Amino acid sequence: MAWVNAIIQGVLTGGLYALFACGLSLLFGVMKVVNLAHGDLAVVAGYVAIGVITVTHIPVLWSFIIVVPVMAAAGYALQRSLIQRALDRSVLTTLMVTFGLSVVIENGLLQFFTANSRGIGASLGLVQDSFSIGSQIQIAYLLVVIFAVAVVVLLGLQYFLSKSRYGRLIRAVADDQEAAQLAGADYRHVFGIAAALAMGTVALGGIAYGMYSQLDPTTGTDTILLFAFAAVVIGGLGSLWGTLLGGVVLGVAQQVGAQINISYEVLAGYIVFLAVLIIRPQGLTSRRAQS
């Protein structure tokens, strides 16, 4: 029965990983490049949330409402200023610049906040409590909420991309940047919107992770970026709902690994990732072959 518990746990964690991953997948689809500081920016969001809560004493859940939009706006600004300049040079430059950004952020956090890990809302009932099904299954409320939020976010993203004007533009620019320009669209602005969306979702994920677990300067890469990437690859490059599927598979693999031996948790996830990379590089949902 402990296994059932583990699987349920893993499935629900998949929601959290989907939040990490959907922004990464969106950015890569539109810009054909990844922001290696993706995860670190989520950690920054978490630290900002902690700061806001400490200073203003607002309820923890309100911090989302303040921090996520601010981070989304910051994502737009970062994209239009730094990342776009790097993109104009080359993909190589973008990778180097975002890697540099990642290192600077991590060491900056280390310098100013020490390596101690911090949690968000640890005293909240939502964070501490769980409910039981039968005698052997215990599910944390928080995980269920996070999963539900992830589903809502993905639904929102899907609706935005398929129905709204900017969603159409994002898809158009992803298909053919030049043709979009010829139709009057400034692709830099569209990139900015996509970056804002990605930043918003990953900030949400970062704060959620701070509640579910703890944040420290290296969480951005060790956990968020690498797990996001693993979820994207497992679920299928280029698929939005694939990130949820990938997240779920990753989460289940991790929890099953943890059941075998608690220290196998992260490794088990990577082994599944490697297996998918070997057997089916395009992932579990993508039908297109990986170029």
Place this chain on the structure above:
Amino acid sequence: MTEPATSAPAGDYRAADGTALLEVRDLIVHHGQLRALDGISLRVLAGEVYAIIGANGAGKSTLLRTIAGLHQPTAGTVLLDGEDVTALRPERRARHGIVMVPEGRRLFASLSVEENLKVGAAYARPGPWTIERVYETFDWMRDRRGQRAGQLSGGEQQTVAIGRALVTNPRVLLLDELSLGLAPVIVQRIYGMLPQILATGLTVLLVEQDVSQALRVASRIQCLLEGRTTLEGSPGDVTAEQVEAAYFGLAGTAAPGAASPAPEGSDP
């Protein structure tokens, strides 16, 4: 560089008679170290169809792409209704009325037909063309508007691409190699639509490999060879031999508008 104001009021986008709506002066364009265009000039009057012809590599597409803003010239200017747009990015030029239908259609493959048109409409200028009107003009499109653009045939894609450009209500429509990869029958049909398009007050500058097709639709033509103008005039005024000579660069081409011999190649 200040942006040119959109001078034409809503719905009326003819320039005053006799003045060039689109003008290119002494355009020099490089691809890396290769001089692709060597001092090209042209003037397109409002309401006319101007065709650029020439062999592969003559510089035709480069010229159109530079006018559209996808390529920055080394020297020379592009003017829309008298205002210098040379420094404008392609999307700004599109919003001012220079809209190109690129070579190879370049539809948004994962978007539906209607979504492709909607993208065109996103930054449209006011004018007679709407998505509804495009459906009226190309009647097959209405029934297939939900279909993914990538699944259409070549000819259908070409019409959707034109529709996407029309919906922006351009002043000057740039058509890059419409006939490429299409069966002659389809090409004829598409070019047959031109009068309808022109009737709404557009001006067309097109690049065409098929010389006879170009001569049929254009009011004036210019022939390019290795980046220079070898012939310029209206189809009625030039003979087939002159066109052939200009096209292939045969010796003795003393056609009006031919450029002087090329200068030495630039240093690396």
Place this chain on the structure above:
Amino acid sequence: MSQATAARPHPALQARVTRSQRNVAWTGAVALIVVVVFALLPYIVYSGTTAILVQAFIVLTMASMWNLLAGYAGLVSVGQQAFVGLGAYFVLILGLNGTSPFAALPVAAIACGVAALPLWWLVSRLRSGYFAIATWVMAATIMLVIERFSSIGGGTGMPLPGIAGFNPVLLTAYTYWAGLAVTVVAMLAIYLLLRSRLGLVLTAIRDDETAARSSGARVGLARLLVFVVAGAGCGAAGAVLAISQLQVQPSAVFSVQWTAEMAFATIIGGLGTIEGPIVGTIVYMVLQQTLASYNAWYLIILGLVAIFVALFARRGLWGLVDTRLNLRLFPVGYWLHDADERPRRLLSLPRRG
């Protein structure tokens, strides 16, 4: 194209292409002298200085490898720490079986080169952005796997065996010479590689990948080779690291900080030139020594400078010097001797600047 007018012979027939400037013999002699001087240093300076130099050798080797990957093969790998760690652990494993760490060093390097093959197969089909993260996952996975084995120290690491028998003074000297040897061999290997036909392919990739592919150059093979060489080089650096630290800890040897250091040093010094990493390493060491007491600051500053250089001075510090002084320490380029003109250099600097 101008029409042929006079009977002048075609200019192309009068041009000659030679390998490098006349003074390559001088460069070689100077390089030899420099190496000899460095080799004699343990007799002259204190062990504190040699320790710093060993660090510099490690960074220089790694930076040269990262330069090969990113500057020539167009591969941005943020997982090279995998090989640094593997190199250290190979030395440890061999040491536990009785081999002297100095004898284990070359074996470790080769083993890392071999290990690079299956890893390349795994990550090579991913596009650049995903390739980068995949290398990071690869490094993290290898570390997690190694931590499973308590016989080699598990998660906490263990001291390097076979060190105890050495005289401390001799040990510092041997460590220093090991570091120097690794650096010299690495740079020599890179120099020879870039002078070879493969080097021409790499330079072509560096300047214009699409053109290189379409000209039929064996881009895939060149990249594989570079990945293997870089793996071996970083492995050798990791082996020297293990020897210099006298212990092997997973979190230390597999830290992404190594990639950060080699990447920043290369970017600041100059991507796509052999001399670049040398300049970058000097900058890195200076910063690290002056800011050593301020913990993470040197990495922050280094990172910010690297970002700035990557965006606004793409050819790095050496690139600035090179274009001004027309200087080349490592002649890997070609010279075009045209009639009546000064010899011109070809292919020497990265085209994209």
